[in-house]
Amino acid sequence: MTPPLLEIKNLHATVEGNEILKGVDLTVRLGEVHAIMGPNGSGKSTLAQLLAGHPAYTVTAGSVRYEGKDLFELDPEERAREGLFLAFQYPVSIRGITNSYFLRSAVNAIRKHKGLPELDPLDFLQVLEDKLKAIGWDDSFMNRAVNEGFSGGEKKRNEILQLAVLEPRLAVLDETDSGLDIDALKTVAGAVNALRSTDRSFVVVTHYQRLLNYIVPDFVHVLAEGRIVRSGGKELALTLEEKGYAGAGVGGAA
Amino acid sequence: MTAHFVGAYNAFAANGAAGSPPWLKEIRERAIARFAEVGFPTTRLEQWRFTNVQPISETPFALHRASWELGPVSAGVTVSTLGSAVATAPDFLQAHLGRYASVETSPFTALATAFLADGIVIRVAPQAVLAEPIRVTCRIPSGSNPMTHPRLLIVVERGAQAKIVEAYEGDAQVVSLTNGVTEVVVEEGAQLDICREQREGAQSNHVAASHFHQARDSRLVFTTVALGAGLVRHDIHAVLDGSGAYLILNGLSVLGGHQHVDHHTTIEHAKPHCESHEYFNGVFDGESRGVFNGRIIVRPGAQRTDSKQTNNNLLLSSAARADSQPQLEIYADDVKCTHGSTVGPLDPTALFYLRSRGLGAAEARALLTYGFGAEILDRIAVPGARERLDGEIRARLGVAGSAA
Numbered sequence: 219m220t221p222p223l224l225e226i227k228n229l230h231a232t233v234e235g236n237e238i239l240k241g242v243d244l245t246v247r248l249g250e251v252h253a254i255m256g257p258n259g260s261g262k263s264t265l266a267q268l269l270a271g272h273p274a275y276t277v278t279a280g281s282v283r284y285e286g287k288d289l290f291e292l293d294p295e296e297r298a299r300e301g302l303f304l305a306f307q308y309p310v311s312i313r314g315i316t317n318s319y320f321l322r323s324a325v326n327a328i329r330k331h332k333g334l335p336e337l338d339p340l341d342f343l344q345v346l347e348d349k350l351k352a353i354g355w356d357d358s359f360m361n362r363a364v365n366e367g368f369s370g371g372e373k374k375r376n377e378i379l380q381l382a383v384l385e386p387r388l389a390v391l392d393e394t395d396s397g398l399d400i401d402a403l404k405t406v407a408g409a410v411n412a413l414r415s416t417d418r419s420f421v422v423v424t425h426y427q428r429l430l431n432y433i434v435p436d437f438v439h440v441l442a443e444g445r446i447v448r449s450g451g452k453e454l455a456l457t458l459e460e461k462g463y464a465g466a467g468v469g470g471a472a
Numbered sequence: 473m474t475a476h477f478v479g480a481y482n483a484f485a486a487n488g489a490a491g492s493p494p495w496l497k498e499i500r501e502r503a504i505a506r507f508a509e510v511g512f513p514t515t516r517l518e519q520w521r522f523t524n525v526q527p528i529s530e531t532p533f534a535l536h537r538a539s540w541e542l543g544p545v546s547a548g549v550t551v552s553t554l555g556s557a558v559a560t561a562p563d564f565l566q567a568h569l570g571r572y573a574s575v576e577t578s579p580f581t582a583l584a585t586a587f588l589a590d591g592i593v594i595r596v597a598p599q600a601v602l603a604e605p606i607r608v609t610c611r612i613p614s615g616s617n618p619m620t621h622p623r624l625l626i627v628v629e630r631g632a633q634a635k636i637v638e639a640y641e642g643d644a645q646v647v648s649l650t651n652g653v654t655e656v657v658v659e660e661g662a663q664l665d666i667c668r669e670q671r672e673g674a675q676s677n678h679v680a681a682s683h684f685h686q687a688r689d690s691r692l693v694f695t696t697v698a699l700g701a702g703l704v705r706h707d708i709h710a711v712l713d714g715s716g717a718y719l720i721l722n723g724l725s726v727l728g729g730h731q732h733v734d735h736h737t738t739i740e741h742a743k744p745h746c747e748s749h750e751y752f753n754g755v756f757d758g759e760s761r762g763v764f765n766g767r768i769i770v771r772p773g774a775q776r777t778d779s780k781q782t783n784n785n786l787l788l789s790s791a792a793r794a795d796s797q798p799q800l801e802i803y804a805d806d807v808k809c810t811h812g813s814t815v816g817p818l819d820p821t822a823l824f825y826l827r828s829r830g831l832g833a834a835e836a837r838a839l840l841t842y843g844f845g846a847e848i849l850d851r852i853a854v855p856g857a858r859e860r861l862d863g864e865i866r867a868r869l870g871v872a873g874s875a876a
Contacts, residue, residue: 270828273820298830310825313784314843314850320829323839327830363847380829 221286223248223388223419224269229280231268238264240444241280246388249416253430253455254423256441257463262423263307265441266392269421270304271297284388298324299331301387305377305394312364317376318346320364321383328384349382353409371402378409389413390421395429407432427459442468473529474511478504480535480619481586489589496558496588499570503585506575513579522763522795523705523734528677533619533649537590540622543607548600549634551608554591554623564595568625572655572683578707580679584621584653591623594636596662598629605635605665605854612642612650612672624654628662628690635665635854640680642672642700650701652680658690660714665693667857671700671864674729681707688714688743695722695852696735697861699868704733712739712746719748724848726865728757738767739781741774741807750781751851753844755869756792766811767799774804781811786818786844834870842871 224246231239238261246252256262268275269282271294282289284302292300312320325345326336337345350357355375365373374394381389391410395403410433414420422433430438430452438454439446440463447468448454458466481504489500512529513520545551557565575582592608610622628634640650650672658664672678678701686692698704710719725733739748754762764783785794796813818840826836845865852858866872 270824272824293833294824294827295830295832295836298828304828306825306828310819310822312822312826312840312843314845314847315839320826320839323831323835324826324829327832327835331830363843384829 221283222246223285224421225283227281229265229282230278231264231275232278233264233275237278238275238444239268242441242444242446244439244446246419246421248387248419250437251414251420251422251433251435253435253438254421254441255425255427255438255455255458257468258425260441261444262425262441263392266304266390266421266423269390270294270302295327298384299328303381303384303386303389305374305381305389305391307392307394307396309365309373309377311366311368313366315364316361317364318342318360321346321380324380325383346383349379353378353382353412355379355409370397371399371405374398374402374406375409378406382409382413387417388419388421390423392423393425394422395424395426403429404432427455430455440466440468474508476532477583478508480533484535484587492589493558493562495562495566500586500588503575503582503588507579507582507586510579510582519736519765522761523703523732525679525703525705528649528679528703531617531647531649533617534615535587536613536615536618536620538620538622538650539611539613540592541609541611542592544604545606546602546604548597548602548632549606550593550595550597551606552593554589554593554625557593561593565593565625568627568655568657572657572685572709572711573653573681577709578681580651580705581653581681584623584651584681587621588623590621591625594624594626596628596632596634599631601633602635605637605856607637607639609639609641610650610652612646612648612676614643614646617647619649619651622650622652624652626654626664626666627657628659628664630659631661632659633663637667637669637854637857639669640672640678642676645675646673647675648672649677650679654680654682656682656684656692658684658686658692660687661689662687663691665853666695667852667854668694668696669857669861670696670698670704673700674702674731676701677703679705682709684708684710684719686710686712686714686717686719689716690714691718693720693722693851693853695724695848697723697848698725698727698733699864702731704731706733706735708735708737710739710748711742712748713742715743715745717743717746719746720851721748721750722848722851723752724845725754725756725762726845726868727755727760727762729760730758731760733761734763736765736767738769739779741768741770741777741779744773744775744777746774747778748780751848752783753848754785754794755788755841755844756785756794757788759789759791761792762794764795764813765797765799767801768809768811770802770804770807770809772803775806777804777807777809779807779809783813784844785813785815786841787816788818788841838869838871842866842869845869
């Protein structure tokens with residue numbers, strides 16, 4: 219049997235000396251969509267950012283294997299080239315660099331790693347158009363500087379567009395629903411659904427059940443005080459929605 | 473060491489300049505008198521606090537003429553040397569020369585005006601729309617401690633449209649002083665784009681004053697890119713002197729080693745309904761140093777002024793340094809003035825963002841750095857100039873390919 223795509227065992231991590239993750243276990247197989255829910259401060263975003271290699275976090279115990287490899291042996295860019303993608307909760311703006319130039323640089327970094335020839339601007343434009351068509355969006359923000367002056371909705375859409383173009387094996391969505399109104403949420407969720415496939419897995423981190431009405435997960439996990447305290451099917455999200463985290467017997471602020 | 477420069481002036485007045493018309497001699501006499509009175513500025517003066525010109529004052533510079541190169545000239549514009557314009561268009565010169573760049577503004581402008589002889593005059597006829605940009609290159613001569621005072625007078629008459637590249641270049645090995653003054657008049661309804669490029673050698677001292685005078689409904693986009701010289705001091709003074717005038721002041725410095733750049737800008741909103749946008753970015757590596765002083769003056773009655781200023785400085789090494797000082801002086805009540813500045817290293821979160829998309833650490837750093845420059849260069853509308861500068865900055869920062 220092939221190893222799981224992602225296997226997290228007893229993961230402990232600190233930021234500035236404070237322990238945030240206190241023994242997380244999680245296994246994600248190819249093609250699965252896992253939702254990680256939890257109250258504020260439970261460690262959801264820490265887990266998401268740590269998987270992508272954010273330098274602020276220190277792993278103190280446990281292991282993460284990605285496609286059988288030790289994830290912590292890989293730099294952030296190596297993880298990306300191996301097919302791991304994080305959609306940021308707070309996407310960063312980059313002055314002076316257009317979105318299309320940025321995306322092409324990223325695509326070419328990954329293509330180079332795979333031994334494929336780099337795309338020139340014209341080839342890339344074709345790829346981009348195809349991707350935009352597939353998720354039903356226009357190219358209105360491609361020639362603006364990356365995330366500069368973007369609305370909250372545009373920033374989140376831009377993350378999903380990057381996901382579409384970079385074609386990861388494992389996509390981690392960190393509170394992609396935060397700051398979105400219902401229309402923007404539907405647009406973003408629709409694009410994510412279009413990108414679901416049997417050879418791509420998702421870890422969807424969210425505080426609210428609402429997103430999971432649109433991106434229906436295979437598994438739901440509740441993270442509280444740095445550990446996964448409950449796991450179940452998609453119905454677990456509804457229970458949480460009904461009773462709140464506290465009502466469902468999950469510690470921390472609801 | 474003011475005496476050395478006054479002595480050089482006396483020799484110049486007795487020889488090379490002896491045949492000049494009285495009005496020009498008078499301008500020079502007033503200027504040298506002013507320079508002799510005030511001497512070189514010291515760091516005790518607020519305007520010169522961060523820039524020490526003592527090494528300039530102590531170098532026995534010898535007066536030279538710059539060597540000028542002119543590109544092809546389109547119909548509708550007259551380009552001549554200052555010397556020939558003195559003979560052919562004395563009234564025109566008297567109406568403009570030294571009128572905007574007053575000798576009171578800076579001792580260096582006084583010194584440059586005392587040696588007023590070496591320059592280019594560009595006059596764009598009313599309603600002319602120039603097909604091609606005008607390229608003027610001022611090259612520092614070789615020799616021992618050459619001192620030049622290149623002067624440009626640019627007058628774009630009513631309703632005309634022109635694009636100009638103003639370039640300063642020089643030999644890497646020469647300790648030199650370029651002390652340039654450029655006066656620019658944009659008349660009613662006229663439109664002008666200037667791209668100023670400075671790529672002198674690391675031993676050069678580049679002191680410059682650019683003075684702009686804008687009439688009603690005129691539009692000026694001025695970009696200055698400082699890539700070279702050891703010491704750069706550039707004063708820019710724009711007067712929006714007619715309602716509806718529009719100005720973009722755009723600056724980029726990319727320095728390393730021991731280079732020092734000091735931009736002092738003043739935008740004067742003298743009439744109502746004018747708009748100015750100022751964007752200065754600096755990228756400082758090694759032990760280089762950047763100074764930005766951006767003054768915006770809104771005169772009484774200049775209502776509906778819309779003025780924006782930003783100054784972003786990127787420090788690529790712990791020994792690099794940048795100082796940013798905005799100065800708003802607002803004497804009208806119905807205005808919109810904003811300013812913002814940043815000084816700091818590359819944003820670690822932005823670096824992580826790029827790396828999380830597959831870019832290597834070095835590539836991510838180069839791209840973020842390049843963005844500081846690209847943001848400024850993208851506003852250059854002079855054909856060819858943007859691409860050339862973009863290529864130079866890419867090469868310097870190790871960013872491959874071309875922007876798409």
